[in-house]
Amino acid sequence: MPLRDYGVWKATPTSFTVERADKDPDSPHGYLGFKDGVSSKKLESAINVKSVSSDSRLVYWLIQDFKHPLTAKLKSLSPGFHRISNDQRDIALDILRSNVVKVQDGSVVPHDLPGDKNDIVDFIQPFFDNAIKKKATVYIYGEQYSGKDGLHDVHMNQGSDGRFKSSNGTYQDGSVIVEFADGHWEAFFIAFASQTAETDGNGQPKGPSLGDVLEKKSQPGGGNDKPDDDDNKPGDGGEAPSRPSDAVVAIIAALVNPDGPDGGENPEIVYVVNNGLSSVALKGWTIENHMGNSFAIPDSSILKVQGDKEGFNVKGVPLSNKGGSIILKNAEKQVVDSVSYTKAQASQSGALVYFR
Template sequence: MPLKDYGVWKATPTSFTVERSDKDPVSPHGHLTFKDGVSSKKLSSAINVKSISSDSRLVYWLIQDFKHPLTAKLKSLSPGFHRLTKDQRDIALDILRSNVVNVQDGSVVPHDLPGDKNDIVDFIQPFFDNAINKKATVYIYGEQYSGKDGLHDVHMNQGSDGKFRSSNGVYQDGSVIVEFADGHWEAFFIAFASQTAETDDKGQPKGPSLGELLGKKAQPGGGNDNPDEGDKEPGDGGEGPSRPSDAVVAIAAALVNPDGPDGGENPEIVYVVNNGPSSVSLKGWTIENQMGNSFAIPASSVLKVQGDKEGFNVKGVPLSNKGGSIILKNAEKQVVDKVSYTKTQASQSGALVYFR
């Protein structure tokens, strides 16, 4: 098995940061810290958000209602790292063979672009923020560091060519799968666009690359890739997402249906992102729903750099589970961004709704 210490780590996530181009234009990573109640070491995982091959794009699959026999195996694990072999096919992961994704559902994205919901950072940051805020359990697949204090290779580890060919293998793929207290599971799978969509029995590349296979489909940030959403049912929140294309600050995601009863202790949360090159003070800004209820963003809130995100518990601004709109206004009461979501999008308790 090409990866020497492949396995899965059961833990609780504590923080996640991700590098944009200004921090590392060549080989940026996301950095997840976690604790398992077993190790006394400071534990972390490096997650690639850009390829160093000629095609630097990534492919991701975000599944917000992950259902698979694998979850029962993961749930039974004790906290800590569990080394796996390729023969443990009931729990060792293979993105192309374990039936965890439909390959055709993957989205090809670059590392870092101006704007909202058009690069990998825009999707992976809210995914981990939600897991951390909910104190969820994470199952991180990858190769253990030699110092036994974390994991890397948290991505597909087959179908590569060139100097990475020696790392190819089957049933040794990386990923992050999350178990929430309400019983639902989510998963984030990553591959490099240069890796192939098919491999032989040793994980060596066959056929077209994922970038070639998926590059022609509609991608995040490139328009509506859910054509069935063109006809909304009553109560589904109107005509879908809308926003000025050059919005410097935009609504990135929202938790519109938190766990528990409406009006309970678990808050509804709206995440906003800075898409511009400069720091933006949110003093005097508000978040509103379609009924005109308004939440005043704390005056101390500042989005310091491009890609900076912050989530706000919008107390007093109910977000309907039947669909609705969220409006972001600046200190001059001008509409900076407006998004809509459907009843279907809000139906999954505890799951984030992402906006394009």
């Protein structure tokens, strides 16, 4: 195992800050403060939010209903840092081998772009803010600092080339897994787009990069969003229409279960993004649910550039907490994009459901 002092730290998160491009354009990090009730030191974990390779993008997997045998092992741990050896496969983490993610479900994002929900900071910040707000328990995987006051390498630690090749290994990946008081678990896994989607028995790169694999998936005919089994199908109306793979404007996220009682002042919100190279005027466009309720996007709404996003308070279009679908139509009433979400995804109040 190339990483020294690899392990997992069980703790309570207390703060999270992240560096935007104006703070550190080259090698920015997020900093997760935490306490474990054991150490008297100020504890902090550094989380990479940009690669220093030629491809600076990251790949992330955000799982808001994480179910895996690993959780039982983690729950049994006492607070504090627990060193893990390579042969402890029941608790050691390997993103490519431990069946914690499907590689093809990852999303490739840059570090920092103007606007919302288009870079890694926009996704990682609310994940940790929610964990802190809910006083959750975090399990941070990575390499312990020599000063025993935190962790780094909280990302995939295999499939790298060049100067980072010496750090490659299997069953030594980093991540953050979160246990909430209501019994559900969430997880955030990060890798670098330049790392490969497959590795050999020593964790050395093999085959195409994660960035190449996921970009190929996003091309027409490269993949689909059909649920794998009945447990993942949307409720209250069944399947959503098939998702166009070449949508210029797409649904990127939705707040389907706002904090507070249903029908209260907190709105349900749907976020859309411009994936094209030109400005898109949304006059006459609508957002619908699977029951046929329709929200008219304001005529003045324009997504001016690629990556431009806007969130819409979809009054009159209830998004069921039992699962459902969201459909985006253009002025000609053609389906531009459609997404579905499950009851499990909608069960966490105040948490966004991400579709990209």
